[in-house]
Amino acid sequence: MNLEMWDPAVERLGVLETAALLRELTAALIAVEDFDEALDALVRTAHEAVAGVSWCGFTALRAGEPAGVAASDARLAGLDDLRHGPDSPAMDAIRRREMILSDRLDREVRWPSWTPRARDLGVHGVISAPVDVDEQVIGAINLYAGPADLLTPGHQLTAMLLAEHAGLLLAAVRDRARKAAEAGELDPSALGDGVIGQAIGVIMTQRGCPAGEALDVLRSAASSLDIPLREVADRLVATVSRPRDN
Numbered sequence: 618m619n620l621e622m623w624d625p626a627v628e629r630l631g632v633l634e635t636a637a638l639l640r641e642l643t644a645a646l647i648a649v650e651d652f653d654e655a656l657d658a659l660v661r662t663a664h665e666a667v668a669g670v671s672w673c674g675f676t677a678l679r680a681g682e683p684a685g686v687a688a689s690d691a692r693l694a695g696l697d698d699l700r701h702g703p704d705s706p707a708m709d710a711i712r713r714r715e716m717i718l719s720d721r722l723d724r725e726v727r728w729p730s731w732t733p734r735a736r737d738l739g740v741h742g743v744i745s746a747p748v749d750v751d752e753q754v755i756g757a758i759n760l761y762a763g764p765a766d767l768l769t770p771g772h773q774l775t776a777m778l779l780a781e782h783a784g785l786l787l788a789a790v791r792d793r794a795r796k797a798a799e800a801g802e803l804d805p806s807a808l809g810d811g812v813i814g815q816a817i818g819v820i821m822t823q824r825g826c827p828a829g830e831a832l833d834v835l836r837s838a839a840s841s842l843d844i845p846l847r848e849v850a851d852r853l854v855a856t857v858s859r860p861r862d863n
Contacts, residue, residue: 635775638666639782646786650797652754655790656687659783663758664689667775671763672740675748676707677756680843684754696735697759704730707757710745716777717745720768741765744772746780750787753843758783816850819857 645658656675664673674697677684688694695701699708705728706717719725720742725732735743742762749755758780762768813835820831835853839846 634666634668635778638663638775638779641666642779642782643786646790649790650793652787652790652794653685653687655787656685659758659787660687660689663760663779667760667772667779669762669767669769669772670760672761674707674759674761675756676705676711676745676759677750677754678711679754693738693740693761696731696738696740696761702730704728706731706743706745707759710747710757711755714747716747716773716780717743718768718773719743720762721765723765735761739763742768744768744776746776748780748784748787750784751791754787754791756787812854813847813850816853819853 642659642662645662646655649655649658656677660673660675664670667673672688672690672693674686674688674693676686676697676699678699683699686694686697686699688697696705697707699705706719709727710717719727722732722736722741722743740761740763742765744760745757746760747755747757758776760768760772760776816835817828817831820826820834821828824831824834826834835846835849839849842849
């Protein structure tokens with residue numbers, strides 16, 4: 618930042634705007650249990666609150682694989698989607714674990730496939746900041762500017778704070794979702810009559826263990842695979858029910 622152009626009043630305004638953004642983000646995500654819904658709220662809030670940002674997107678990876686995107690404008694969703702290839706500022710941010718900036722895409726050479734698509738959509742500046750969610754999920758928050766030379770050190774600071782705060786909130790969302798799923802799936806009637814009960818019976822038979830230990834085995838598998846408990850039970854029951862070749 619050029620210190621000769623530094624204005625304390627502008628800096629104070631930026632701090633107040635960032636604090637307001639984090640409050641709005643917390644309010645938007647505080648009770649959400651669905652991860653995709655949380656991502657939509659995140660990009661919508663960031664787009665509306667960060668001055669000068671024309672669009673906002675989020676790129677997510679789970680266990681190293683593309684796990685969804687969110688975009689404040691559906692036209693730009695493809696810019697955040699790693700299924701189109703790893704050639705993007707978001708992937709650089711995730712891979713290098715540092716903020717990535719380009720305020721002049723007309724001079725950019727780092728992403729030869731991604732940059733022309735971005736410019737065709739009217740994007741001429743981008744900041745991508747890595748977001749650590751939990752052991753399974755990582756991602757990047759992507760701030761896009763229409764005009765070139767618009768993104769400032771203030772935008773970079775906001776992106777950094779936004780990424781840190783978003784990581785905490787999204788981790789809480791995933792934790793609430795897991796607890797809600799477990800609470801619903803561990804209903805006594807489900808355990809007795811549903812697929813989870815059947816899977817517990819299979820494990821009890823295979824291991825000669827009590828129901829509580831069999832349930833712990835299912836939970837451990839669900840946690841390791843990062844999928845719902847019911848899906849693990851479905852797979853196990855389907856496997857043992859499959860006819861064997863003679």
